[in-house]
Amino acid sequence: MDDYDKLLDQAWSKLPEKLKSTDRFEMPAVDSLIEGKTTIIRNLNEISSAFDRKPAHIVRFLSKELAVPAIVDGNRAIIQRRVKSRLLQQKIQGFADEYVLCHECKRPDTKITELSGQKIIKCTACGGWWPFRQIK
Numbered sequence: 001m002d003d004y005d006k007l008l009d010q011a012w013s014k015l016p017e018k019l020k021s022t023d024r025f026e027m028p029a030v031d032s033l034i035e036g037k038t039t040i041i042r043n044l045n046e047i048s049s050a051f052d053r054k055p056a057h058i059v060r061f062l063s064k065e066l067a068v069p070a071i072v073d074g075n076r077a078i079i080q081r082r083v084k085s086r087l088l089q090q091k092i093q094g095f096a097d098e099y100v101l102c103h104e105c106k107r108p109d110t111k112i113t114e115l116s117g118q119k120i121i122k123c124t125a126c127g128g129w130w131p132f133r134q135i136k
């Protein structure tokens with residue numbers, strides 16, 4: 001091994017594990033059921049921890065996207081409309097695209113933070129960031 005290779009090797013071994021990983025992010029599957037006129041997501045906590053985002057944030061997003069009231073109820077989300085699971089899955093994907101997966105490198109290693117008083121989402125893997133879109 002020449003010096004250059006050795007240097008490369010050292011640099012590589014210093015990289016955080018997450019940067020080395022080439023695993024794709026595994027999107028959590030929505031576990032929902034329709035009850036009367038409402039739809040219940042049964043694994044809200046699971047989705048919330050996979051995304052590392054607050055349950056209330058996810059539910060507010062769904063409420064806005066589906067244009068109906070939705071609430072957090074323990075581990076569940078209750079949506080005041082019948083929603084097919086396929087559509088819910090699409091909306092959850094939409095949430096991930098906007099608020100979780102890095103807009104530059106597509107990794108899920110992002111966090112909500114602030115930059116000059118503005119809420120942003122920052123990627124801890126590549127350093128990229130984008131403005132946090134408020135849900136009105």
Ligand SMILES: [Zn+2]
Nearest residue numbers: 102105123126
């Ligand atoms: Zn990134």
